Amino acid sequence: MEEKETETVDITQPFLDAVKSLTLGELLHDPSFGLFEAMSAIEMMDPKMDAGMICNKGKRTIMNFDQAVEANKLKLDDFSMKELIGITDTTISCLVTWLEGHSLAQTVFTNLYLHKPSAIGNKYLKAISVVTLKQVDVIEECVSKAGVFEEEDFQPSVYGYNLAASFSDSKASSMLRECEDEIQKNEKRLKSQRSQMNGLAAGDTDANTELEEISALSARLKFLRNLHSLLLHVWKRDNLNECPKLISVCQESLAVMQKSANLGVQRDLQDTGNFMIGFELYVNQRLLPPTFPRSTRIKSVEEAFSYMDAFLQRTKTILKVTTIQNFHSILEFFNTFSGSQPCVLSRSLLQLLYGPLRFKKPGLEDMIESMKESVKGFIAPPVLTNKTICSQNREISECVEMFFDRCANPFASLLMTCGHNRARQRDRLAHMLEEFANLQYETERIDAYIHSLCQVDGGVRQHGNCFSNWILYHISKLMIRYVLTGFELELYSVHEFAYIYWYLYEFLYGWLLSSLSRAEAYVAEAEASTNCEKSGKKASKNRAKGNKSKSKAYTKEILLIQAEQHLAGGYFKVMMGFMNDKRLPLPHKEFDNESVRYRHRFAAFASIHNPSPVHYLQYKSISDISAVQPSVNLFVAAARSFHQARQYLEVIPGAEKEVAELLKIAKTNFVVVKLLASGHTKESVHPPEFDFSVDPHFPIIKVK
Amino acid sequence: MVSSEENESTVSDGIRYISYESESQMPGIMKLIQKDLSEPYSIYTYRYFIHNWPKLCFLAMDGEEMVGAIVCKLDVHKQINKRGYIAMLAVDERQRRRKIGSTLVLKSIRAMAEEDADEIVLETEITNKSALRLYENLGFVRDKRLFRYYLNGVDALRLKLWLK
Numbered sequence: 001m002e003e004k005e006t007e008t009v010d011i012t013q014p015f016l017d018a019v020k021s022l023t024l025g026e027l028l029h030d031p032s033f034g035l036f037e038a039m040s041a042i043e044m045m046d047p048k049m050d051a052g053m054i055c056n057k058g059k060r061t062i063m064n065f066d067q068a069v070e071a072n073k074l075k076l077d078d079f080s081m082k083e084l085i086g087i088t089d090t091t092i093s094c095l096v097t098w099l100e101g102h103s104l105a106q107t108v109f110t111n112l113y114l115h116k117p118s119a120i121g122n123k124y125l126k127a128i129s130v131v132t133l134k135q136v137d138v139i140e141e142c143v144s145k146a147g148v149f150e151e152e153d154f155q156p157s158v159y160g161y162n163l164a165a166s167f168s169d170s171k172a173s174s175m176l177r178e179c180e181d182e183i184q185k186n187e188k189r190l191k192s193q194r195s196q197m198n199g200l201a202a203g204d205t206d207a208n209t210e211l212e213e214i215s216a217l218s219a220r221l222k223f224l225r226n227l228h229s230l231l232l233h234v235w236k237r238d239n240l241n242e243c244p245k246l247i248s249v250c251q252e253s254l255a256v257m258q259k260s261a262n263l264g265v266q267r268d269l270q271d272t273g274n275f276m277i278g279f280e281l282y283v284n285q286r287l288l289p290p291t292f293p294r295s296t297r298i299k300s301v302e303e304a305f306s307y308m309d310a311f312l313q314r315t316k317t318i319l320k321v322t323t324i325q326n327f328h329s330i331l332e333f334f335n336t337f338s339g340s341q342p343c344v345l346s347r348s349l350l351q352l353l354y355g356p357l358r359f360k361k362p363g364l365e366d367m368i369e370s371m372k373e374s375v376k377g378f379i380a381p382p383v384l385t386n387k388t389i390c391s392q393n394r395e396i397s398e399c400v401e402m403f404f405d406r407c408a409n410p411f412a413s414l415l416m417t418c419g420h421n422r423a424r425q426r427d428r429l430a431h432m433l434e435e436f437a438n439l440q441y442e443t444e445r446i447d448a449y450i451h452s453l454c455q456v457d458g459g460v461r462q463h464g465n466c467f468s469n470w471i472l473y474h475i476s477k478l479m480i481r482y483v484l485t486g487f488e489l490e491l492y493s494v495h496e497f498a499y500i501y502w503y504l505y506e507f508l509y510g511w512l513l514s515s516l517s518r519a520e521a522y523v524a525e526a527e528a529s530t531n532c533e534k535s536g537k538k539a540s541k542n543r544a545k546g547n548k549s550k551s552k553a554y555t556k557e558i559l560l561i562q563a564e565q566h567l568a569g570g571y572f573k574v575m576m577g578f579m580n581d582k583r584l585p586l587p588h589k590e591f592d593n594e595s596v597r598y599r600h601r602f603a604a605f606a607s608i609h610n611p612s613p614v615h616y617l618q619y620k621s622i623s624d625i626s627a628v629q630p631s632v633n634l635f636v637a638a639a640r641s642f643h644q645a646r647q648y649l650e651v652i653p654g655a656e657k658e659v660a661e662l663l664k665i666a667k668t669n670f671v672v673v674k675l676l677a678s679g680h681t682k683e684s685v686h687p688p689e690f691d692f693s694v695d696p697h698f699p700i701i702k703v704k
Numbered sequence: 705m706v707s708s709e710e711n712e713s714t715v716s717d718g719i720r721y722i723s724y725e726s727e728s729q730m731p732g733i734m735k736l737i738q739k740d741l742s743e744p745y746s747i748y749t750y751r752y753f754i755h756n757w758p759k760l761c762f763l764a765m766d767g768e769e770m771v772g773a774i775v776c777k778l779d780v781h782k783q784i785n786k787r788g789y790i791a792m793l794a795v796d797e798r799q800r801r802r803k804i805g806s807t808l809v810l811k812s813i814r815a816m817a818e819e820d821a822d823e824i825v826l827e828t829e830i831t832n833k834s835a836l837r838l839y840e841n842l843g844f845v846r847d848k849r850l851f852r853y854y855l856n857g858v859d860a861l862r863l864k865l866w867l868k
Binding site for chain 2: 024025027035036038039041042043046048049101150152153421422423424426427489490491492493496585587588590591592593596597599600601
């Protein structure tokens, strides 16, 4: 009926005739659909823009699960071992490709078997398919709930596919286990047959291959089951002590898988129609949003397996967070882990293990407790070390609680910030600085009030600005991190290094160090006063002892900061020397303005009032002084800085990789700068190079 | 061609730089730019920029042949900044290393500065070394890294030149 009413008319000619009435540059459009809207529209049927057109490209018909089964193009049973291995490996590759930011439609769901796993006859493939869907399900939940992804990291949409909802997690697991048991029996049977036939079988390559294939498939089943179980444990934060074992089983299985990837059916990369049994790369093309087709290349098996290997390693690392008590160590842990540029899944898992903003156990309350302990260890505020103060004065105790309650959110957000990808983190750090600036403002008030209350109370030690100093310590660290991530993301031009390192050297590290030394003094005072109370006579002796033991805890941190401070100083002076020798390419003068650039580069610090931002004029006056000095003096001064950095590094106890690497940088730069001071390569036309391969923040200087 | 006075055309190193005049130049601009792009643009993308900001589109001509083009826009960003944006820049492969790209960029910066722009931004692939060199030589710095920004999964950099 309806079809009769609709009449299709070819309007091409009338349209072309009508267009003639428009003059050059005229465009007829609806008022609500202007050029801006037109820009984001796609031209239908243009294969470069219309994702759906890919389906019409070849003669091949794209079939979904049911169609393929009906057309006898998709078998559901009688798979060879080779086929099962090939399908499994490709499925894992798809999963990994999804985890690298592509859509499920173009990765995991190109596997037709995953559309209807219950229709699969082969029990191995059925179990593999069900558990893969369950993995997708738990991964999607983990990443979505952790909330540390952006559109470029992860695409959670499942496009309405059923993630094997009718199978419980334990059912999926037991299905795989059944298969594993069966296959192990086969393996044993084959092995015993071989040993019976003995000598004859040794040369029987068929039997050898069969055995190899069986153990290859067996490793894959084991891997999938244990990986699923591992993800579930972290998701539920339940029986976490099982995890290390699950990880090592996965790692062992993965090693076998890596060696046996060649045993499976291999992908056909030339013919998309025959990519792999059961896969149709374009089956979901029409589900994609009407935008330009994003190119998705399924990762190779090799890439996928090495991703899994690294992922397991990362998971092993993040599990350590559950054993950390000290809040500073937790912050440090998050920051260090983020520095290794981990994948979105491991970043999310870490948030699940410690994400007090979104999850309980440990929640905000637990975090506050560990913060209190850290503040106590850091600066020993009398209100925390001396229990009687709080118990005697309710107002003081309320103030202390208020302070920590107020801190909880910014610090928990800071932990979450660490979960985002490094590129986004820089923007977020700038926002964190604003939040911490507000926190600092309130903390100063709280400090002053507690201080006044304590004085009335007649305590032995004064409260002073204990809490503010603790906040200052974190603000300085945040500012340093903000500047340093610019190096990691390769944002700074070489001609900017001078003011960047100057700011680090003259101010940021200095502020951090002064907050630390103030804290150290407080702690020493606290220990002295306890010792005093304990025994009046030996007070002076004990005091000296106490000082020593406590300062030890600070030693490493302070030495490392001093080393970094002097490294930064060294770079600043070298840059000044290079500038005097006119060895740095500078930008075209017409629009380049150093003062404007400087202001914008440090604009994120504007919200912080203590320490207040350093004005460009201050830098300018220093750089003007350097500009009239002979460059040899500047290189000599730089050599001194690198030498000092080296001296600090050499006394740091322990042999950590980080320290060893910085030491290498300090030593190498010292030699290079010495050469520069002697006039080496002075006339060179090659600009100096800065090699960040050893450390992302402190480069090795190279001159030719 | 119309008289050079009206176009404020300039000649440098044998290349004539002119402002955009009419839709009849559109196919030439598209042809030139399309070659360098990893992502397709529909004709409406060109029209959006060029019809709205015709004065911010400059062409480099070698005789009658178009060998370079730049397409920009200028509007208020986040209600505070007057932000210039370089949407497209292309130079004919055979004419590279003649400063045609830099000259086009400088011409457009001048035009935008005259209209009181606070800053000028653009995005480029982190792997596009020649574009990075060109812009950085003119004082642009890398303001942000954009993770997997392009359809092909490559990171981009947002380059920025602060004028104020």
